[in-house]
Amino acid sequence: MACRQVKAKRELIRVVRDADGKLSVDLRGKSPGRGAYLCPDDACLARGIDDGSLGRALEVTIDEATTQLLRDELAVGADRKRSGEGGLRPTEAEGPPKPEQAKPAKVSGLKGRTG
Numbered sequence: 001m002a003c004r005q006v007k008a009k010r011e012l013i014r015v016v017r018d019a020d021g022k023l024s025v026d027l028r029g030k031s032p033g034r035g036a037y038l039c040p041d042d043a044c045l046a047r048g049i050d051d052g053s054l055g056r057a058l059e060v061t062i063d064e065a066t067t068q069l070l071r072d073e074l075a076v077g078a079d080r081k082r083s084g085e086g087g088l089r090p091t092e093a094e095g096p097p098k099p100e101q102a103k104p105a106k107v108s109g110l111k112g113r114t115g
Contacts (some may be wrong), residue, residue: 002048003039012037013077018060023066025073027080034058040078042071
């Protein structure tokens, strides 16, 4: 978001503002609330805070305490992304299930009838 690089969504980390206005890092990308995506890099977070783009995207003012909290959570999230955890359940990490071999379609039991 802040660095304006185009990357796959799975490579990014979501920062979310919940209904109470609290900001946190959402590794699964499914927490309710207004979200913005960042590279898993402290420089991207710093740029988003410094130029105000992260605060505008989340419609909130980001103070120093929140900035430090996000830096810490982003560092943990980046480590998890690199290690392959990424906050996903094992079945989600594998992607959608593989389709089985196509089976022939069943034909209706209306043999010999004409309309």
